Amino acid sequence: MTTQTHSTPLPDQSEVWCPPLGPVQEGGLARPRIGIAGIAIESSTFSPHISGVEAFTVRRGAELTAYYPFLEEGQELRDAAEWVPLMHARSLPGGAADPELYEAFRGEIVERIKGAGHLDALFFDIHGAMSVLGRQDAEGDLAQHVRQALGDGVLVSTSMDLHGNVSWELLESVDLITCYRMAPHEDEVNTKERAVHNLLTRLRSADGADVHKRCPLKAWVPVPVLLPGEKTSTRIEPAKCIYDQVPGVAALDGVVDAAIWVGYAWADEPRCQAYVVVTGDDETVITREAERLARLYWDAREDFAFVAETATLADGIEAAIAPEAPRPYFLSDTGDNPTAGGAGDVTWTLAQLLASEPLAAAPVRLVHASIFDAGAVAQAVAAGVGTAVDVEAGARVDHNAHGPVRLRGTVYSITEGDPVAGTQAVIQVGNVFAIVTERRKPFHHVSDFTQLGLDPAEFGIIVVKIGYLEPELFEAAAGWKLALTPGGVDQDLLRLGHSHLADGVFPFANPEEAPALRATIHRRQPAGS
Ligand SMILES: [Zn+2]
Numbered sequence: 441m442t443t444q445t446h447s448t449p450l451p452d453q454s455e456v457w458c459p460p461l462g463p464v465q466e467g468g469l470a471r472p473r474i475g476i477a478g479i480a481i482e483s484s485t486f487s488p489h490i491s492g493v494e495a496f497t498v499r500r501g502a503e504l505t506a507y508y509p510f511l512e513e514g515q516e517l518r519d520a521a522e523w524v525p526l527m528h529a530r531s532l533p534g535g536a537a538d539p540e541l542y543e544a545f546r547g548e549i550v551e552r553i554k555g556a557g558h559l560d561a562l563f564f565d566i567h568g569a570m571s572v573l574g575r576q577d578a579e580g581d582l583a584q585h586v587r588q589a590l591g592d593g594v595l596v597s598t599s600m601d602l603h604g605n606v607s608w609e610l611l612e613s614v615d616l617i618t619c620y621r622m623a624p625h626e627d628e629v630n631t632k633e634r635a636v637h638n639l640l641t642r643l644r645s646a647d648g649a650d651v652h653k654r655c656p657l658k659a660w661v662p663v664p665v666l667l668p669g670e671k672t673s674t675r676i677e678p679a680k681c682i683y684d685q686v687p688g689v690a691a692l693d694g695v696v697d698a699a700i701w702v703g704y705a706w707a708d709e710p711r712c713q714a715y716v717v718v719t720g721d722d723e724t725v726i727t728r729e730a731e732r733l734a735r736l737y738w739d740a741r742e743d744f745a746f747v748a749e750t751a752t753l754a755d756g757i758e759a760a761i762a763p764e765a766p767r768p769y770f771l772s773d774t775g776d777n778p779t780a781g782g783a784g785d786v787t788w789t790l791a792q793l794l795a796s797e798p799l800a801a802a803p804v805r806l807v808h809a810s811i812f813d814a815g816a817v818a819q820a821v822a823a824g825v826g827t828a829v830d831v832e833a834g835a836r837v838d839h840n841a842h843g844p845v846r847l848r849g850t851v852y853s854i855t856e857g858d859p860v861a862g863t864q865a866v867i868q869v870g871n872v873f874a875i876v877t878e879r880r881k882p883f884h885h886v887s888d889f890t891q892l893g894l895d896p897a898e899f900g901i902i903v904v905k906i907g908y909l910e911p912e913l914f915e916a917a918a919g920w921k922l923a924l925t926p927g928g929v930d931q932d933l934l935r936l937g938h939s940h941l942a943d944g945v946f947p948f949a950n951p952e953e954a955p956a957l958r959a960t961i962h963r964r965q966p967a968g969s
Contacts, residue, residue, distance in 0.1 A: 458510070458633050461520055461640055468648035474639070475556055476504055477526040477549045478565035479542070479582060482533040482603060484706035484781030485571045486936050487928025489535030489837045496531045496541075504528050510633040517633065520640050521561075526552040528565060532882070533781040535837075535928065536571040542578060546585055553589040561595040561643060562586070563636055564614060568604015569704035569781075576709045576940075580609030587613040592966040593651040597639035599632045601625065603669055603704050606660065606715040612962055615655050616642070617717055618699045621683050623674050624910060638696055638719075651966045656696050656719050659730035659959035663714035663737050664945045665703075668931050669780060670907040670922060671744040672702045678740035685736065689729045694722025700733055706781050706929045708938045713945050718959075727959045734957040741946050746931070747908045748772070748922045753792050756923040760901045761802035766918035768896050771903045773808075775927030776838070777882075778905055783838035784880040785811045786927040787845040789903065790834065793872055794845065800870050804900030809883040810875035811835075811845070812861070817878045820851045820865035827851050829867060833876050841926040847874055853893040866892050873899070884910040907931070 464470045483491055504525035505511050511518045529545050531537075553559070564586065570578040583598075590596070597616035600606075602623060611617065616638050620631045647653035674683045682700065689698035701715040714737055718730040751759065753771075760769040778784035790808050793799060799806065816833035823829045829851055832844040849869035856863045862878030873894060875883075883889065883904050889896050896902055896916050907929075909917055924931050934947065944951045 458630065458637055461516055461637065461644065464644045465646040465648065467646040467650065468644040469560060470644070472521050472560035472640070472643045473524055473558060474521045475524045475526050475553060475559045475562045476565065477528060477553065477562060477586065479529045479545050479570060480565065480567040481531040481537055482567050482569040482601065482704060482781055483536050483571040484533070484928040485536050485708050486706050486930070487535040487781055487783045487838055488840065489783040489928065490573065491531055491534040491537045493538075493541055495534055496529045498527065498529045499525075500527050501525055508632060509629055510636065517636055517640065520644075524556050524559060526556060532880070533779050535781065535783060536573045537578070539573045539575060542570075542572045542575070546582055550585055550589040553586065559590065559594050561597065561639055562590060563639060564596050564598045565632060566598065566600055566604070568600040568606070568619070568701070569707060571707045571709070577607045577609060577711050579604070580607040580613070580711070583610045583613035592964065595639060595642060595654055597635045599635035600701070602700065602702050604701055605703050605709075605711040605713070606701055606717060607711040608660070611658060611660050611717070612964065615964055616697065616719055617658065618697045619701055621674065621686050623669060623672060623679070623702070624908060626911070634697070642696070655964045655966070656721055657723055657726060657961055657963045659718045659726040659961055661716045661730045661734040661957055661959045663716060663734045663957065664942060664955055665714045665738060665741045666705050666712055666933070666941065666945050666948070667702060667744050668705045668907075668933060669702065670746050670774060670931055673747040673908050676747060678743045682733070682736050682740060685733060689718060689733065692725055692729065694725045695720035695729065698729060698733065700737060705933055706936070708940045710940055710942050712941060723961060727961065730959045731957055738954065738957060746922055748920050750922045750924050750931075753789060753923045753925055756921045757793070757796055757799055759921060760919070761799055761804055767900050768917065769901050769919035770909060770913065770917040771901065772907055772909065772920070772922045773903055773905045773925050774907050774922050775925035775930045776905050777907045777929050778880055779882045779884075780907060780929040782905065782927045782929045784882070784905060785813065785834045785836055786838045786841055787811060787834035787843070788841040788927070789923070789925050790874060791842050791845045793903065794869060799872070802871070805871050805873065806901040806903060807873045807889065807894050807896070807899050808875060809889070809902070809904045810877050810881065812877045812880045814862070814878045816847070816876050817863050817865045820867060820876065821854055821863060823851050825851050825854055831867070838928060847876070855892050858891070864892055866894065882906065885912050886916055
């Protein structure tokens with residue numbers, strides 16, 4: 441299980457501030473032994489795609505330590521501990537994970553923990569929205585197995601995506617738990633660094649060597665609200681002002697960390713909703729602050745709106761072809777966003793574009809990024825650039841909304857060797873340039889287009905399988921609408937048909953009486969305390 445089909449390096453956030461570690465207190469651990477392990481995937485149960493071994497990048501040993509910029513040679517956090525990299529598996533978002541693969545990963549983590557010798561602590565690096573076929577609350581299960589293997593004296597610090605879910609089973613198996621404070625996740629590295637920083641601070645404190653005293657309290661408040669990521673960008677209100685409160689809470693006396701999870705909307709599991717956890721030693725403060733943040737979130741539930749104007753695809757096309765539309769004009773094909781868990785080969789949108797008479801008549805060129813279909817790419821390669829082709833492409837995995845689409849046009853370009861996409865073909869059909877990749881790939885960067893001979897600045901309309909635009913595309917876009925299209929991550933949650941959510945979750949239910957939003961306090965009690 442060492443497949444490396446796509447190796448996504450963590451973004452460079454070296455400029456993000458993380459305070460220096462304080463000195464080692466008397467009674468603290470000067471150089472603890474800390475394991476690193478986890479599984480990170482965000483997977484939709486509404487997509488027929490199954491995330492198998494090919495989807496994961498598995499890191500072990502020095503390669504795992506090197507994954508974290510803050511653990512590079514010479515960094516303070518690196519030198520403050522003896523790091524024991526165990527195993528970490530990370531995938532692009534996709535459909536539910538293969539259960540045998542999940543169990544193999546879990547088994548390896550457990551075995552490596554057992555074989556690691558004495559550990560003082562574990563850096564548990566997970567996403568929190570892993571769906572596994574036939575299973576619910578996979579991270580709760582993983583955390584329980586990890587805890588069992590570690591024994592209860594080992595301090596566990598958990599780093600998560602804010603689109604993860606915090607079940608009680610997960611919460612009670614770990615000691616520290618935090619998540620991103622930004623969406624898009626520009627603070628991804630900083631969050632992992634904070635999880636490690638908090639862990640080391642705890643171990644270096646006067647209670648650091650005392651397994652009975654070093655576990656902090658956690659105030660946990662489930663918030664019965666489940667929203668799509670595209671409504672909860674922290675760049676805009678109300679999420680912005682709610683998340684702006686988090687660092688201030690974390691800085692209070694008696695508080696170690698504070699975090700708010702949006703939860704994951706495209707899995708049909710009882711744990712899927714928002715959560716607040718405030719960690720610390722002052723029960724009064726963490727309870728008050730966790731309940732306050734939960735109330736802010738609940739009270740704002742009706743105010744969360746899409747990050748950009750939404751439209752049906754037909755209305756989006758109409759806006760995009762209007763002569764006065766700014767160029768380039770972006771349309772997000774949101775229902776099949778592969779970085780949220782969509783299969784990435786839903787053809788519904790491309791089929792509509794190809795069939796659109798107003799678009800065909802408009803004096804504008806459009807790029808569609810993208811669908812994957814290895815067979816169609818091979819046909820384009822065999823034909824060669826500049827040659828006419830007639831191929832069926834896409835919908836090999838997710839054909840719920842539409843079957844394969846017929847591309848009858850000319851091969852515009854062939855590009856080989858992309859580490860994620862493999863070979864990529866651009867097929868021009870009239871004024872539509874359809875990108876077909878050998879393997880599933882999200883398009884987030886301008887270079888993803890330019891390497892195919894497609895300069896976004898030279899195209900009037902760019903349709904991309906994405907939700908909110910990633911920073912570079914956001915910069916490149918002169919106009920933008922979110923098209924509410926079908927797929928495994930349909931943004932119109934109510935038409936997906938969830939049936940296993942907890943009772944009373946907004947907007948699936950809208951109870952007249954506000955929930956109590958009371959914090960439950962948890963503290964792990966190692967045996968003998
Ligand atoms: Zn996320």
